[in-house]
Amino acid sequence: MNVRLRLRQSDLQRMEAHARTALPRECCGVILGEKTDMEWRASGIEESANLAPVTCTDRFEVDPALLLRLQKASRAGGPRMIGVYHSHPNGLAAPSQTDLELSWQTGFLWLITAIDGRGMETRAFLRAETEFIPVTLLMQDESA
Numbered sequence: 001m002n003v004r005l006r007l008r009q010s011d012l013q014r015m016e017a018h019a020r021t022a023l024p025r026e027c028c029g030v031i032l033g034e035k036t037d038m039e040w041r042a043s044g045i046e047e048s049a050n051l052a053p054v055t056c057t058d059r060f061e062v063d064p065a066l067l068l069r070l071q072k073a074s075r076a077g078g079p080r081m082i083g084v085y086h087s088h089p090n091g092l093a094a095p096s097q098t099d100l101e102l103s104w105q106t107g108f109l110w111l112i113t114a115i116d117g118r119g120m121e122t123r124a125f126l127r128a129e130t131e132f133i134p135v136t137l138l139m140q141d142e143s144a
């Protein structure tokens, strides 16, 4: 299965800036968009506060009030929530065991920005039944 996600360059930049400002903790947020037969398309992101305990540097918790607001907006005709993003201050651009244990919804996209002293790398995954499947990121500039 080859899963693809179209993502705007500006949204990637916002996620990576969020990862930087959240250090030493993880950042998190929601990805909005739609799914077509061929691929997923992100239309925007919403930053969330990380509600995991402040002393935790290896987990995140999206604000449920934000999720509720986005669900209502989606039902009213707004964009769908298609995934979540968060950062890994340990520099590993892959889902952790914690991510697997805490991910509740299959068919949801997970974007992970690995950040460490050397730089950043963002990768996408799809939560399947028992694992995360790598997703090909297709970057798109604003004019497209």
Ligand SMILES: [Zn+2]
Residues within 6 Å of the ligand: 086, 087, 088, 095, 096, 099
């Ligand atoms: Zn994680």
